[in-house]
Amino acid sequence: MKNSLAPLTFAFSLLFLAATAFAQPATRTPPPPSPEVHADRTVTFRFRAPHAQKVELSGQFLRSNQPMQKDESGLWSITVGPVEPNLYPYNFVVDGVGVADPVNPDIFPNEGFKASLVDIPGDTPGLHHLQDVPRGELTYAFYESKTLNRTRPLVIYTPPGYRAGKDKLPVFYLVSGTTDTEETWFRAGRLNVILDNLIAQKKAVPMIVVMPYGNMHVGMPRPDSPEVAAAYRVFGDELLTNIIPYVEANYRVIADREHRAIAGFPRGGGQSLFTAFNNPDKFAWIGSYAAYLTPEVCEKHFPSFIADAATTNARTKLLWLGVGKSDFLYQQAAAFNGYLTEKNIKHIELITEGGHTWMNARHYLAETLQLFFK
């Protein structure tokens, strides 16, 4: 496995560090390499902060924040693990404030906090590791939202061979979480790498994946509140009125419900369920990663989808719901699964170990990628 994203040793002159920095405090020592993943899968994290009183490591591989130790030069460090192979978000909590690892370019894109990513390789490459397979492309695009009167970003995956090809392809709309951006499914979710690998293994069919910016800036009530429906509806309108027409005008797609999927984590999952249930003529493939709707919202907004299970089941190619047992939304997600069962709505449940993590989100993504459009 070759991994270009992990930083190698940084060795640059002080002059050239200054050359690309700007009005920064003078740095007399080069930044420490961090994170350093050792052969035994222990990992050393380092952060230079001579004046901080307390620095902790926070990460999805930890049960709780771990205190880091300061040396006489002001360099804080900690070695943890061995850590189970996976790709994990982490950050440093410096006197109570979470900050990304300054010397790690592999960032976790988010509007509400800054974090970084660390990859712990296993004995064999993971689905999220670059392998020697044909590669798709990621395209950054902008579209005009007539409804929001704004230019908004999209990230679009096209599979290997798309540029030179002529075939029309199915499309999967993969929706971001509350404070995530259109980039989070690419960077923290490694959508492109996972799908390249699954297509090479013939476990997924070639498809286009559209990653919208899910934040509609309309506020976000709790998912168990009836008011959440109004917020979800703004996303659905944006998707149907602006995003799907943009994609269908610019990409070779099969523009019917049987070739259109939608899923997301976690607010993106709620938006996906609401949009798909509300528009059964538009989506035949539906995924929910650690998300749910309440019976109250379902019965108010799509009564026939729920009441007429025979029609719903005949039309829905897949309704897939995954959640971890330690997820703080587990009880609500499990209750939603039970509600669907009680209403005879056909669906697939996957209950895993673990919590509300990107390791689980990638797992659920990989599961659904292998089911869509088959």
Place this chain on the structure above:
Amino acid sequence: MKNSLAPLTFAFSLLFLAATAFAQPATRTPPPPSPEVHADRTVTFRFRAPHAQKVELSGQFLRSNQPMQKDESGLWSITVGPVEPNLYPYNFVVDGVGVADPVNPDIFPNEGFKASLVDIPGDTPGLHHLQDVPRGELTYAFYESKTLNRTRPLVIYTPPGYRAGKDKLPVFYLVSGTTDTEETWFRAGRLNVILDNLIAQKKAVPMIVVMPYGNMHVGMPRPDSPEVAAAYRVFGDELLTNIIPYVEANYRVIADREHRAIAGFPRGGGQSLFTAFNNPDKFAWIGSYAAYLTPEVCEKHFPSFIADAATTNARTKLLWLGVGKSDFLYQQAAAFNGYLTEKNIKHIELITEGGHTWMNARHYLAETLQLFFK
């Protein structure tokens, strides 16, 4: 002007903030909106850090770091300006440590520090502002480097209409700075937006722009040291052996020297000059943004390029060098300009106000984009 990159008001429930965060300290208040650009072009920056002793604002619109003030809730803030319209990098220096603005998703990609971007709009849209013009695309790609035995990233701009078109196009290789990444020219440099606008105004010809990851991880001697040549050569080998063949195999390009340009800022400028002077059969268009080579390096590594000015001038379509009077590299860059003049090497110099900033780098980029391939 519609700008989707600036964050609007953040209004999300605490539950959903937690849903996409991970092991973070409990947040009782939503993050503050930052930066807030006011109508009079003053800007308020805010950063929540109740336990910090000292927080300063650092930015390329300031002459020196400015102290921020803490309120009783632990929120630090400062209002600066009015600020001249432009797009500026900035960050917060928290007890001596530079951190990005946690609630601003518009990041400055870098391996050595983390910073954010703030856009101060003028009365009319700038070249770096999204306007209602046809848009090109940015593609994230990976290629295999046989020389480095690694998979490495590339960002590639294709102009409006490329996907549906058939024409072959010229290619501009735009090289990143020392601790910058393949993304920095797109995010801090706004290459795609500037070029879309220049093409729409018929001031630039449609071209493909390839943004390699310029860090070869070989160390970086000072640019006035003779040892810098060996480091620059590793980049040139990577470009000629791996990157150009990848681009020419996957994109519709005119694969000759008259349709191939190279430029960069600032280490990328040194790499560009060295690679172009060393390979006059490969590049006819050359740009240097706040960079230079020493006479010693020139005369050792490309003696005939320098000595045979008649041949060099006949073959070189453009040798363009820009630098700011306050740049800490100004003296060396001006000396290089003088050396070229003394050797009768035809070139264009642009000496501007300002220092070693991304505002100047974008200015030089926009100048050369209007000259290349004409």
